[in-house]
Amino acid sequence: MAIKAPRIEPLDILLPAEPLLMMGAGPVPIPARVAHANSIVINHLGETLARVIAQVQSMARYVFQTESPWILGVAGPGSAAMEMSITNLVWPGTKVLAVRNGYFSERFAEMARRVGGDVTTLDVPLGEVIDLAQLEEALERVRPAVLTVAHGETSSTTFNHHLADIARLARKAGCLVVADAVCTLSTTPLLMDAWDVDVVVTGGQKGLSSIPGVSLIALSQRAWDRIESRPADPPHWCLDAKLAAQFWHHASYHYTAPTSGILALHEALHLICQETLERRFARHAGCSTAMQRAIEALGLTLYGQPASRLHSVIGIEVPAGIDRRQVCAHISARYRVEISGSFGLDIVRIGQMGEQCRAHHLFRTLHAFGSTMRDLGAQVDLPAAAAELERTLQRMHDDVI
Numbered sequence: 001m002a003i004k005a006p007r008i009e010p011l012d013i014l015l016p017a018e019p020l021l022m023m024g025a026g027p028v029p030i031p032a033r034v035a036h037a038n039s040i041v042i043n044h045l046g047e048t049l050a051r052v053i054a055q056v057q058s059m060a061r062y063v064f065q066t067e068s069p070w071i072l073g074v075a076g077p078g079s080a081a082m083e084m085s086i087t088n089l090v091w092p093g094t095k096v097l098a099v100r101n102g103y104f105s106e107r108f109a110e111m112a113r114r115v116g117g118d119v120t121t122l123d124v125p126l127g128e129v130i131d132l133a134q135l136e137e138a139l140e141r142v143r144p145a146v147l148t149v150a151h152g153e154t155s156s157t158t159f160n161h162h163l164a165d166i167a168r169l170a171r172k173a174g175c176l177v178v179a180d181a182v183c184t185l186s187t188t189p190l191l192m193d194a195w196d197v198d199v200v201v202t203g204g205q206k207g208l209s210s211i212p213g214v215s216l217i218a219l220s221q222r223a224w225d226r227i228e229s230r231p232a233d234p235p236h237w238c239l240d241a242k243l244a245a246q247f248w249h250h251a252s253y254h255y256t257a258p259t260s261g262i263l264a265l266h267e268a269l270h271l272i273c274q275e276t277l278e279r280r281f282a283r284h285a286g287c288s289t290a291m292q293r294a295i296e297a298l299g300l301t302l303y304g305q306p307a308s309r310l311h312s313v314i315g316i317e318v319p320a321g322i323d324r325r326q327v328c329a330h331i332s333a334r335y336r337v338e339i340s341g342s343f344g345l346d347i348v349r350i351g352q353m354g355e356q357c358r359a360h361h362l363f364r365t366l367h368a369f370g371s372t373m374r375d376l377g378a379q380v381d382l383p384a385a386a387a388e389l390e391r392t393l394q395r396m397h398d399d400v401i
């Protein structure tokens with residue numbers, strides 16, 4: 001052979017003996033049932049997978065809070081689900097209004113430009129949410145066919161909490177609403193039908209606490225009708241919603257589905273159904289609030305306006321003189337906990353999605369984070385923070401955590 005096999009470090013050497021606790025902005029820890037399902041490979045066209053798919057769809061309808069039949073999966077990251085929505089609903093000349101308050105909402109705008117959309121962005125100052133009067137004015141001026149918005153803008157830890165109002169104004173203007181719920185779905189209420197949101201996209205590895213690489217998209221009948229009315233086939237064959245429906249609705253071949261990932265997603269959704277959305281939302285709100293109060297008790301400052309702070313991912317301002325990259329490197333190396341930096345802002349981010357919202361993870365993370373800040377020279381009050389975390393968690397119903 002001209003090219004020799006490379007010398008490889010075995011995975012058990014490459015991976016740490018004890019897995020790092022994944023407390024960043026995703027991927028998040030997965031439950032044992034999800035991990036087990038992910039280790040199984042089955043026939044991608046058999047009767048068994050067809051039954052699994054039917055259950056994934058009905059559980060997804062509960063999680064998205066929709067009765068729409070149009071639930072599709074996609075082999076790919078959350079971004080692939082975003083691109084599937086854009087590439088099917090937007091074509092050359094389609095007017096798109098993109099509400100932009102961070103990196104992921106900009107991604108929607110970029111995807112729409114790439115398929116020839118006529119994109120107008122509505123820029124919101126970082127850490128704030130869109131003013132509804134401003135939105136109404138923009139809808140009137142642009143007359144878009146499609147509006148895009150991130151329900152939770154993970155990058156700037158901003159929560160577009162008035163998605164229902166955004167959708168109401170868009171509906172009045174005759175415009176379809178596409179919402180990115182990658183970090184929010186199943187962590188905070190999102191009522192797709194009641195709020196009249198046309199498309200909701202999500203990934204596996206954040207709110208749902210499944211593996212990265214298999215994502216979900218739910219479309220309203222209105223959105224589906226627009227896809228049916230396209231003047232030409234969409235440019236991306238793999239992301240063509242009508243071809244995907246062949247597999248997701250007719251058990252026939254589009255491409256080889258990620259069977260293990262779909263089994264994992266089935267388990268993640270089943271766990272959500274068993275917990276119920278009500279209890280899951282209460283667990284997320286309770287854990288995230290407790291963590292936020294604890295961080296303030298440390299003596300640090302949360303990022304953004306209180307009303308628009310995202311519960312799913314907490315942004316924390318890094319004190320002057322400390323480098324955010326150093327915070328992430330130190331907490332990982334010394335305390336075996338992973339947290340995230342950010343794209344441009346001087347903040348670090350701690351995730352509160354799915355399995356991250358468990359009391360034992362919160363205590364370990366607070367200890368690791370507070371100790372890291374102390375190690376790097378910040379003035380922090382660790383005992384006060386631990387007491388605050390304990391106090392706030394105790395106030396939640398015992399059965400929620």
Ligand SMILES: *Cc1c(COP(=O)(O)O)cnc(C)c1O
Nearest residue numbers: 077078079104152154182183203
């Ligand atoms: C993580 C994230 C994405 C991108 O998901 P990938 O799986 O990395 O493609 C998109 N939108 C939001 C809000 C996210 O948090």
